[in-house]
Amino acid sequence: MKVIKIDKTNWSEGLKNLRYSYKLTGPVKGEKFYNFKELDNGEVPDLKYSNTRLSAKSIVFPQSEVMLNYTIDESKDDHHIMKEIDTDYSPRALIGLRPCDAKALTLVKLNFDTTDYKDPYWLKAYEATTFVGLACDDPSSTCFCTTAGSGPYNEEGLDLLLIDVDDHYLAKVITEKGATLLESAGWKTEAGDISIIGTKKSDAEAKIISKIRTDKLKEKDTLEIHSAPFWEDVSFACLNCGTCTFVCPTCWCFDIQDEVHGNDGTRMRNWDSCMFPLFTLHTTGHNPRGEKIQRVRQRFMHKLKYFVDKYEKGIMCVGCGRCVRQCPINIDIRSICEKMNSYEPAM
Amino acid sequence: MINPYQPYPVRIDNIDIATEDKSLKTFRFVFLNKEDEKKFAYEAGQFAELSIPGKGEIPIGIASSPVEKGFVTFTVNRAGLVTTHLHNMKAGDIMGIRGPLGNWYPWELLEGKNILIIGGGFAFTTLRSSIVYLLHPDNRSKFGNINVVYGARSPGMLLYRDELAEWEKRDDINMHITVDGTDDPDWKYNVGFVPTIVEQKAPPGNADSYAIICGPPIMIKFTQPVLEKLGYEHDHIIMSLENRMKCGIGMCGRCNIGKELVCKDGPVFTLAQLNKTPKEY
Numbered sequence: 001m002k003v004i005k006i007d008k009t010n011w012s013e014g015l016k017n018l019r020y021s022y023k024l025t026g027p028v029k030g031e032k033f034y035n036f037k038e039l040d041n042g043e044v045p046d047l048k049y050s051n052t053r054l055s056a057k058s059i060v061f062p063q064s065e066v067m068l069n070y071t072i073d074e075s076k077d078d079h080h081i082m083k084e085i086d087t088d089y090s091p092r093a094l095i096g097l098r099p100c101d102a103k104a105l106t107l108v109k110l111n112f113d114t115t116d117y118k119d120p121y122w123l124k125a126y127e128a129t130t131f132v133g134l135a136c137d138d139p140s141s142t143c144f145c146t147t148a149g150s151g152p153y154n155e156e157g158l159d160l161l162l163i164d165v166d167d168h169y170l171a172k173v174i175t176e177k178g179a180t181l182l183e184s185a186g187w188k189t190e191a192g193d194i195s196i197i198g199t200k201k202s203d204a205e206a207k208i209i210s211k212i213r214t215d216k217l218k219e220k221d222t223l224e225i226h227s228a229p230f231w232e233d234v235s236f237a238c239l240n241c242g243t244c245t246f247v248c249p250t251c252w253c254f255d256i257q258d259e260v261h262g263n264d265g266t267r268m269r270n271w272d273s274c275m276f277p278l279f280t281l282h283t284t285g286h287n288p289r290g291e292k293i294q295r296v297r298q299r300f301m302h303k304l305k306y307f308v309d310k311y312e313k314g315i316m317c318v319g320c321g322r323c324v325r326q327c328p329i330n331i332d333i334r335s336i337c338e339k340m341n342s343y344e345p346a347m
Numbered sequence: 348m349i350n351p352y353q354p355y356p357v358r359i360d361n362i363d364i365a366t367e368d369k370s371l372k373t374f375r376f377v378f379l380n381k382e383d384e385k386k387f388a389y390e391a392g393q394f395a396e397l398s399i400p401g402k403g404e405i406p407i408g409i410a411s412s413p414v415e416k417g418f419v420t421f422t423v424n425r426a427g428l429v430t431t432h433l434h435n436m437k438a439g440d441i442m443g444i445r446g447p448l449g450n451w452y453p454w455e456l457l458e459g460k461n462i463l464i465i466g467g468g469f470a471f472t473t474l475r476s477s478i479v480y481l482l483h484p485d486n487r488s489k490f491g492n493i494n495v496v497y498g499a500r501s502p503g504m505l506l507y508r509d510e511l512a513e514w515e516k517r518d519d520i521n522m523h524i525t526v527d528g529t530d531d532p533d534w535k536y537n538v539g540f541v542p543t544i545v546e547q548k549a550p551p552g553n554a555d556s557y558a559i560i561c562g563p564p565i566m567i568k569f570t571q572p573v574l575e576k577l578g579y580e581h582d583h584i585i586m587s588l589e590n591r592m593k594c595g596i597g598m599c600g601r602c603n604i605g606k607e608l609v610c611k612d613g614p615v616f617t618l619a620q621l622n623k624t625p626k627e628y
Contacts, residue, residue, distance in 0.1 A: 067352050070400045080400045080441040081356040081379075116611070117596040120348045222605055226625045253600030256352075256593045260401045267352075267400075272599070279601050280591050280627075283427035286564075288590060288604075288627040298603075298627075306606035 002173040004182050005191040006162075011169070012044050014185035018093060021184045022130065025059055026095040027052050036094070045096045047164065050140055051320060055249030056101040057108065059094050060125045066266045067121065067256070073263035082267065087121070089128040093181060096134040100143075100318040102157035103150040104249030105131075107318070110311050111252050121269075130181045132171075133158040137204050140321055144210040144334055148319030152204035153197075163197055170197060212337045214315050217308050224345045225305060226297065234336055235296035237329040242273035244299065244323035244331070250316045253279070274298050300336050351596050354398040354443025355383040357419075362438055365422050367503025371469050372434055373410065373422045376444060387447060389413055390454065391476040392587065392615050395446030396595050397421060397433065405429040406592045406610070409447065410472035412479035414486070419444065422472045422506060448595040449614050452477055452559055452585060460555050461491035463579075465570060467498050467541045467562030471506050473587060474561055478514065487519055491556075494549055498525040498541040498566075502534060523548040542569040545577075552579030559585045571618070582619035588628045589614060604628050 006014065018024060019041070026045025027034045033053035039045060068082040109126065112119035136143075136152035145151050155161055159178030163170040170191050173179050182188065245251040255272040258265060272279060275296075280289045289295050307316035317333060324332050357376040365371040374397075378384045389395075389409055396404040405427070411420040425434045436442070452473075462481070466474040474497070481490055495514070499505045505524065515522045515536075525537035525544045537544050541562065550556065558579050560567055567586065574584055590602035590609040597611030605624035607613065616624075 072401050080443075082354055082398065082400060082443055084350055084353060111598055111600075114597065117351045117598070118348055119598055120350050123348065223623065223625065226605075252598075254593070254598075256404065256599065258401050258403050265401045269599075272601070274600065282589075282591055283430075294627065301605075301625075302600075302603070306603065310606045 002179070003191040003194045003197070004171040004173065004187050005189045006169040006171055006187045007189075008167055008169065010187065014187050015044060015095075016042075018181065018185045022091050022093040022181070024093055024095060027097075036097070039095075047096050047134055047162075050138060051098055051100075051322070053322075053326075054247055055104065055320065055322065056094060056097040057104065057249050057252075059092075059129060060105060061108070061122055061252065064268055064270045065121060066268045068267040070265045070267075071263050072260060072265055085266075087124070089124045091130065092128055093130045093132060095132045096162070097131060098136055098320070099133050099152060099154040099156075099158065099161070100136075100145045100150045100320040101249050102131050102133050103154055104157075104318045104320070106157040107250050107307075107313065107316055108252045110313065130159045130177045131157060132160045132162060132178070132181065135161055135163045135200070135204065137164065137200060139204065139208050140325070142210065142321030142324045143208050143319060144212055144321065145319035146205055146208045147211040147214070148317050149314040150318040152208065153201040163200060165196060165200075170194060172197065210321075210334065212319070212334050213341045214304070214308075214337060216341045217304055217315065217337075220305065220340070220343065222301075222305060222309070225340055225343055226301060228339075228343050228345070230339050230343070231293050231297045234300075234331070234339070235293040238275075238292055238296050238331060239329060240275045240277075240292055240295060241328060242275040243326050243328065245273040245275055246271065247322040247326050249318060249320055249322070250303070274302070296331075300333065300340065303333070304337055304340055352445070352594070354396065354404075354445040355387060356380065357442060357444050359436060359438050359440045359442070360418060362436075365506050366469070367501070371422055371424050371506065373420055373506075374433070375411075375418050375420045377418050379441070384417070387419065387444070389419075389447035390451035391480045392451030392473050393447040393449050394473070394595075394614065395419075395421070395444050395448055396592075397423070397429070398443035398445055399429055399432055399436075400442065402432045403429045404445065404593070404595075405433075406448070406589070406595055408473040408476075408587070410475050412476045412483075414480055414483040422469065424469050445595065449610055450612070452587075452615055454480075457557055458489045459491060460557050461550065462493050463549050463552075463556065463558040464493070464495045464497075465541060465545060465549075465558060465560045465562065466496070467566040468500070468504070469506060470561040470563065470587075471497055474559065475507050475510070477559070478520070479510075482514070482517070482520060492550065493520045494523065495520060496523040496525065496541055496545050496549060498527070498537075498544065500527045502526055502529050502531055521548075540569070541566050542573050545570055546573045549573075549577060551577050552583060557583045557585060559587075561587045580619075581622060582617050584618040586616055586618060586621065587614045588616060590628050
């Protein structure tokens with residue numbers, strides 16, 4: 001395991017070097033919140049944030065994305081034939097995402113990278129990206145990553161992990177891709193004593209006092225939890241606004257729509273949400289999840305039961321706490337997880 | 348990397364009005380690129396996304412049979428945006444087909460078995476594909492007795508009437524065609540709802556017999572107890588589901604029933620499998 005020391009005085013110089021080979025994306029503070037954006041020339045990522053308002057998923061999976069294009073002009077030879085578009089998948093680096101967001105992308109990959117089908121848009125963007133994580137020393141009260149399959153220093157899904165140590169960063173090399181990025185930046189001073197990483201990691205983990213239990217989810221009977229009485233209570237105040245799915249790093253559901261301007265058409269996909277009745281509405285008017293309780297149940301059952309059973313890679317949640325913080329009526333996935341994990345049907 | 352969202356371009360080769368109320372039409376498509384037909388190799392029971400540039404896509408069961416070459420057909424009910432537009436298209440128009448998608452009726456498992464096919468209304472399309480497949484000279488000897496119960500509201504609402512009449516004449520398939528009601532004095536088949544005719548005409552179930560059902564929810568609801576009474580076990584009752592779909596390849600997330608995705612793990616499930624999933628279809 002190689003660890004490189006980057007003096008903060010060399011930080012922007014290295015980023016400048018990186019721009020020759022990578023498009024850079026990083027957290028930037030907007031009027032109120034931190035969000036990821038493509039960095040302009042000379043712009044440096046602001047690494048003083050706790051977590052971004054939205055997750056990093058849009059870097060690989062844009063909220064709106066053109067998939068195919070076509071012409072409906074019948075005087076053209078290729079009218080009404082759908083063609084692949086030319087998308088730029090040149091190397092890009094995502095600088096400073098939190099370990100929870102990186103882990104989330106490894107879970108989402110299970111959906112888009114299957115033996116039967118590969119989603120070319122998601123996979124090409126994922127492969128083009130070098131993920132430079134930023135270890136989390138000051139977690140929020142809503143963070144529960146350590147019991148959600150991740151952690152403040154978790155390395156899954158990352159190519160490099162940056163650890164902020166006063167006047168320098170320690171960059172822990174996790175993959176070959178990460179090593180290549182360090183070379184491109186010209187950061188090559190090997191760190192001497194790295195025992196501080198272990199200390200900082202334990203300190204950070206100890207700060208995360210919010211915990212969930214997931215150990216019994218797998219053995220529970222799907223239909224029993226599905227028909228549990230607590231869903232009525234859990235969903236009662238839900239507005240079905242979809243904020244939770246929008247901010248969630250592991251929510252991947254999407255819609256496909258056609259758009260035509262003049263004779264030029266595109267087929268695009270847009271983030272969608274299981275919170276919306278239209279998501280499952282049949283043309284006949286029948287709707288398998290037409291009621292709010294059914295939609296709220298679907299969201300949690302998918303994350304905490306169906307996903308667990310299907311992939312055996314734990315829950316579809318990394319404990320980032322965004323849905324907990326941003327839900328307008330304070331629905332808390334931690335308490336729902338506990339209800340599910342401890343549920344025993346009445347005899 | 349193959350792009351599973353990119354449809355094969357096709358030309359509408361022929362359009363037939365399928366029912367007397369004109370709400371269903373059968374579209375025959377030919378592939379613009381001959382090699383795409385091979386890539387589209389399918390099994391009876393699968394579906395595809397009919398893709399109309401500028402309008403969108405709609406998942407429809409494949410009505411033609413794997414033993415029919417040179418074209419694919421789909422019988423489509425006019426219902427929403429895409430299907431209404433499709434109904435207004437004409438022979439020669441260009442559009443797309445994406446597929447084949449989903450699983451199919453378990454033909455290998457069904458070899459050597461007696462098969463009871465039950466269909467209602469316009470859910471007879473993949474069953475038509477199946478019957479043509481079963482009756483093909485290369486295949487018929489591989490299967491046991493074949494019984495078909497097919498019902499519609501009225502004689503004019505039955506799909507594929509010419510073929511039904513031909514199958515009636517054969518002695519290697521027992522047809523039980525029925526209508527809910529008719530004032531046609533020359534109607535020579537059954538009158539009555541599908542579950543009733545199943546009860547009267549279908550052979551009893553045993554270890555060597557399977558039932559395949561496709562139809563409106565109300566028909567399925569009342570047929571299920573009849574099949575149980577006839578002795579068909581839940582893992583011998585095979586059903587095809589539908590749900591709202593977009594991607595058709597298990598990625599967009601909306602058609603799930605529990606952890607199963609209707610588009611990819613289905614649309615074909617046994618009743619035994621469905622008993623274990625939430626009824627969100």
